[in-house]
Amino acid sequence: MSNPARRELAAQQAALARALLGQGPVPGGFNAGRVAAMAETLAHKRLHAAARAWPLLARQLGDAWAVRFAATCAGTPLPPHHGPLLDGWRVAEVLEGEGLLGPAATRELLGARLRFRRGPEEGLQPRTGAWAWALARSAEGRCLALRLAGRTFSVWLPGRRAPSPPPPASSPPT
Amino acid sequence: MRLGIGCGWRASLAAYIQQRPAVTFVEVLAEDLPAHGPLPPALEVLRERGCQVVVHGVSLSLGSAEGLDPRALEHLCRVAERVRAPLVSEHVCFVRAGGLDSGHLLPVPRTAASLEVLVENVRRAQAALPVPLALENIASPLEWPGAEWEEPVFLSLLLEQTGAQLLLDAANLYAQSVNCGVDVGRWLDAAPLHRLAYVHAAGGTRRGGLYHDTHAHPLPAPLLPVLEALRARREIPGLMLERDDRFPPAAELDAELAQLARTAGLPWEGGTGEQSRAA
Numbered sequence: 377m378s379n380p381a382r383r384e385l386a387a388q389q390a391a392l393a394r395a396l397l398g399q400g401p402v403p404g405g406f407n408a409g410r411v412a413a414m415a416e417t418l419a420h421k422r423l424h425a426a427a428r429a430w431p432l433l434a435r436q437l438g439d440a441w442a443v444r445f446a447a448t449c450a451g452t453p454l455p456p457h458h459g460p461l462l463d464g465w466r467v468a469e470v471l472e473g474e475g476l477l478g479p480a481a482t483r484e485l486l487g488a489r490l491r492f493r494r495g496p497e498e499g500l501q502p503r504t505g506a507w508a509w510a511l512a513r514s515a516e517g518r519c520l521a522l523r524l525a526g527r528t529f530s531v532w533l534p535g536r537r538a539p540s541p542p543p544p545a546s547s548p549p550t
Numbered sequence: 551m552r553l554g555i556g557c558g559w560r561a562s563l564a565a566y567i568q569q570r571p572a573v574t575f576v577e578v579l580a581e582d583l584p585a586h587g588p589l590p591p592a593l594e595v596l597r598e599r600g601c602q603v604v605v606h607g608v609s610l611s612l613g614s615a616e617g618l619d620p621r622a623l624e625h626l627c628r629v630a631e632r633v634r635a636p637l638v639s640e641h642v643c644f645v646r647a648g649g650l651d652s653g654h655l656l657p658v659p660r661t662a663a664s665l666e667v668l669v670e671n672v673r674r675a676q677a678a679l680p681v682p683l684a685l686e687n688i689a690s691p692l693e694w695p696g697a698e699w700e701e702p703v704f705l706s707l708l709l710e711q712t713g714a715q716l717l718l719d720a721a722n723l724y725a726q727s728v729n730c731g732v733d734v735g736r737w738l739d740a741a742p743l744h745r746l747a748y749v750h751a752a753g754g755t756r757r758g759g760l761y762h763d764t765h766a767h768p769l770p771a772p773l774l775p776v777l778e779a780l781r782a783r784r785e786i787p788g789l790m791l792e793r794d795d796r797f798p799p800a801a802e803l804d805a806e807l808a809q810l811a812r813t814a815g816l817p818w819e820g821g822t823g824e825q826s827r828a829a
Contacts, residue, residue: 381663382615382663382667383615384663385615385659385663385664385667386614386615386616386647386648387648388659389613389614389615389616389644389647389648389656389658390647390648390649390650391648392647392656392692393646393647393648393650393652393656394648394650396652396654396656397650397652399650404695405694405695405696406692406693406694406695407692407693410691410692410693411692413691413758413760414654414690414691414692417654417762418652418653418654421653421654422653424795425653453649453650453651454650454651454652454653455651456619456646456649456651457621459651459653
């Protein structure tokens with residue numbers, strides 16, 4: 377195929393994808409009502425895929441999951457790899473920053489951090505080393521997790537709910 | 551190759567499937583399995599009892615004019631090798647474009663340029679895969695402007711030029727009949743049924759004037775006439791249920807699988823599995 381024909385098709389596909397992800401107008405020749413209906417299906421699917429990847433976080437948030445998700449992820453494109461994992465990760469980090477992450481969701485975030493590193497861009501890199509450690513801040517304190525020889529250990533650190541940067545470990549518990 | 555009656559393997563259905571020796575094949579999602587490290591032990595148990603494991607991909611984006619993502623293809627190949635799949639299947643669609651991932655199977659235009667892209671990508675995938683590839687028709691309420699062929703003719707051309715097999719999704723065909731006015735009989739008459747490898751069936755629901763193939767609802771009654779119309783034209787070598795969410799009680803799944811088996815003329819012996827050799 378000639379390069380111009382391929383480039384034109386690629387541009388048409390990208391325009392349709394943008395329209396369906398709410399990031400561009402409906403391309404010419406398409407039924408606008410059907411594009412809107414399909415865009416809604418895609419958004420719904422993304423929300424549920426992230427909830428399936430983060431069941432404990434989704435359970436903690438309950439009805440607020442959709443609101444939190446929309447505020448955190450709706451404006452950003454779905455990453456090409458590990459999309460649902462990264463979507464939920466973003467929501468978890470917002471709650472972590474607000475000191476609202478429950479203990480179960482904290483462990484879920486630690487599990488993700490032990491398996492993947494957030495790369496310099498938007499992607500996730502698997503942590504393939506023999507061991508890894510990760511730290512997360514929950515509503516009740518900080519939790520340190522360690523993965524070693526295929527097993528995971530975690531320990532809650534002493535200290536009150538920590539603003540950023542974390543206070544010294546000698547801070548009294550609240 | 552005769553696959554028989556199957557079920558989409560999901561972690562939530564692992565125990566159910568393990569206790570159903572009448573399930574003779576399962577389909578695993580390539581994206582759910584790791585390329586390295588341990589596989590779910592339940593899959594190994596199924597393989598030991600002779601249950602075939604077909605690998606199904608949803609992210610290869612065979613219709614992408616930008617070409618295939620080598621990482622996605624490599625992953626599909628590794629998973630197919632690891633589960634010793636007799637067959638790999640993917641969709642006639644695109645998923646990614648312009649640096650965006652839709653997370654969904656999007657329709658391709660039915661034009662010569664689009665056919666050429668698909669043929670090139672499918673051939674590249676076939677060259678890398680260890681086993682044959684089957685291609686599936688998708689459900690899409692959206693139609694591209696300027697179609698040069700009807701969908702079954704487009705599929706015939708694609709399969710003819712690549713030698714790929716057909717994975718016919720009966721629920722997608724039903725969705726197209728409801729949402730886009732496709733005539734099921736005419737569609738089947740023009741489709742490359744001589745290349746049929748197996749068939750998907752799934753439940754869905756009507757919402758906002760459209761039928762949605764959700765894989766989270768019971769099989770709709772009008773799906774059975776679609777399967778009967780297929781069987782009237784071609785022996786059904788394999789038929790499987792796709793259920794991804796809102797998992798019903800085992801008795802309900804049993805009833806759906808038994809009904810599918812009856813409709814397709816496939817055995818469903820001792821379906822509820824008293825003689826299960828589950829470990």
